[in-house]
Amino acid sequence: MTLRDILAERPAARPKIPAAIESLRTVFGERIVTGEDVRRAHAHTTTYIPNQAPDAVIFAECEAEVQRIVGICAANETPIIPFGVGSSLEGHVNAPQGGISIDLSRMDRVLAVHAEDLDCVVEPGVTREALNAHLRDTGLFFPIDPGANASLGGMAATRASGTNAVRYGTMRDNVIALNAVMADGRLIRTARRAKKTSAGYDLTRLLVGSEGTLGVITSLTLKLYGIPEQILSGVCPFPSVRDAVNTVIQTVQTGIPVARIELLDAQSMQAANAYAKLDLKPQPSLFVEFHGSPASVAEQAEMFGILAAENGAGALEASNRAEERSRLWKARHDMYWASMQLRPGSRAIATDVCVPVSRLADCIGETQEDLQASGLIGPIIGHVGDGNFHVTLLLDMDAANEIEAAEAFLTRLAERAVAMDGTCTGEHGVGQGKRGYLHGELGAAVEVMQAVKTALDPHGIMNPGKIFLT
Template sequence: MALRDILAETPARRPGIPAAVAGLKDAFGERVVTGEDVRRAHAHTTTYIPNQAPDAVVFAESEAEVQRIVGICGETGTPIVPFGVGSSLEGHINAPQGGISLDLSRMDRVLAVNAEDLDCVVEPGVTRESLNAHLRDTGLFFPIDPGANASLGGMAATRASGTNAVRYGTMRDNVVSLTAVMADGRIIRTARRAKKTSAGYDMTRLLVGSEGTLGIITKLNLRLYGIPEAVLSGVCPFARVRDAVNTVIQTVQTGIPVARIELLDAQSMQAANAYAGLDMKPQPSLFVEFHGSPSSVAEQAEMFGMLAAENAGGPLETSSRPEERSRLWKARHDMYWASIALRPGCRAIATDVCVPVSRLADCIGETQADLDENGLIGPIIGHVGDGNFHVTLLLDMEDAREIDAAEGFMARLARRAVEMDGTCTGEHGVGQGKRGYLEAELGDTVDFMRTIKRALDPKGILNPGKIFVL
């Protein structure tokens, strides 16, 4: 199913919504906002997916308040769409059936830091940057880095990853346990703080990645890591994307413990130079980072440079100076906006897939050929160390033929990844934007997902219309 068809669906609005809004106003007063600007700001605005605003926005400040809000909405059958900072990319925060946007941004306390155990407990509105600022004096850090300063609750809900995933894993690997308010109003804690457990079903992993459709996260117990003694970052240019990707494959296969290894194609490098004021070669490049002791990062960089040279790449230019490293990675994190600047007046569709690393060169090569054949502008970047890459399509939204070409491209990209035993989404999540591809990837598994959804949320009030429809 094409995205336009998904968005054209007009499910019946829930008749209990007005009663829920009235009840919430009685309970929370001015923290229930119905003004159009606030409502639209709490629906999808980051990409081209149209805005589907809720009927009201409620600002919760505690777990008990979330529980009360869920109770009021549950009694009236009113949809609840959890909201962190709104940085998701696949329509996760739209309200296609109306209802309530539950803003958790005020639940932003770091509740505990257990330095000896390398973990912490936070509320869902804490952002990754604010957590690391809080941890700065402890010698610890939280490594998951999707680029945007996303809320940790939202990152868990979408099973986010980012530039550090090749070494530190994704949110799936770094959430020890969580607390959530379920659709019936009960509060559950999925596990204790022990580093491992065999006690029953893995409810933590069930809720991580569920996109707010099974429960509303109110606390997170997260793994932490020691800040490396030495950090070395660098840029390595290549004549061809395939040469860069082959270097990535060899780096992973030879066991070099690279912390970050990011691909930017030639278009992306041009955009980064223009947007960030850099002066790098406008050709396919790998941004890399090594963590460890001074001697180990130097050794890792030397080994990587040798592999790059064997693939006609290089030279690798490195720096350990924090300001230079920050400038490099800020340019990488700003690529969404830098890409849009390549075509002023356009709208962007940011999409991603992930394949086994051994198939990465083939998948990117076929994707570039597809873009060229269909006359589409789509800079490619990627967390290629774990087989994940992104295409940012730049579209004239007034040109129906261009929109048709883009939707055809995205469907082929998803199919190509699945045929290579990959996934239609490595880290964006499903939301509305990827919903049409899920059945082809998982088949009957989606029916079992629906069974779980019906069991845990029989009234269908938690973020309806996302991942699949009942």
């Protein structure tokens, strides 16, 4: 999808939106807000996709209220856009057809922690940092870490992953069950707390990653893990990106149970040093982390160091001190903002693809060559342990030729990943920005998805304009 395509969309009018707003105001009073600043704050602002504000924002405080809101919107065929903290990157919270943004941030309670079963139940507005703060005294933690302090409902809706995914999996692997309000106002529970089931369709996995297009998530049952006895984090510089990626491939294929293995190219290292006030070598580098007992962590680090040295790496500089580990990973998580300092005044297009790890070196190498040929600034970072990497394009939004070059590059990047049996999005989701790539990746399966969407949401009120072109 190009910016021109998104701006040119002219969806059918939704004439009953004013009636829905009045009905909601009767029930919820001042908790439904129509002021422009609040509406714009609940639409997309993170990248170059234009802000398309809803007609109103309503702040839900419990599951029953979500049901009531959806019921009123359904009766008036009014679009519903679920909102957590707004950290998604592909226009997921935009309202291209207008409608009501349901802000779920006040539904922020941890409902239960079952330490003996290694799971918990949370409302969708709980953020990952808040959950781990709540769990601190239990010896447990929730590992999925996309960087931003996202809401867990939003993380489930976009099937998020992040830096720990190579060891702990993605949201797909860590949501046991969920509650959701469907387009007709019905509340469903997709599963019980058992760790496995053969009872019917896997509705949990259907809703995880559905981006709010099938229902509004109102609670989540999540897997938890024991906090490792020891955590060791470090940085290892390499002569080239290919050398670093070859080390990643060998680490994965050797079976070293690395918890995090993140790539930063030379541009990214330059930006991280300047933004986070670090003094690391401005070379392509791997940020790594190992979890386990002191003996197992030492063994993992030693094995990794041997593989890295065989690929020309410098020494692994590592620490198990919490403050040093925190500083390192904060620098990694701040890379979006750090990258923008490479070109002051620019806007960023953050995109991602994912390929089988055996094709990772080829995909990144071809992408670097493409960036150079296109004359674009695009630092590369990635959760490379599972084949996922990100390019952050830095653009002058007033330069039409630059936007055109960037959009052509994004199309080639998506097609390159798919040609290597990968995906156009490893963790950002489809939203508005990647709708045009989905059919090329999945073919007729997209029509099956659309049939499911139509069956569950016949009036198209659940986050319309996302995932599908029509």
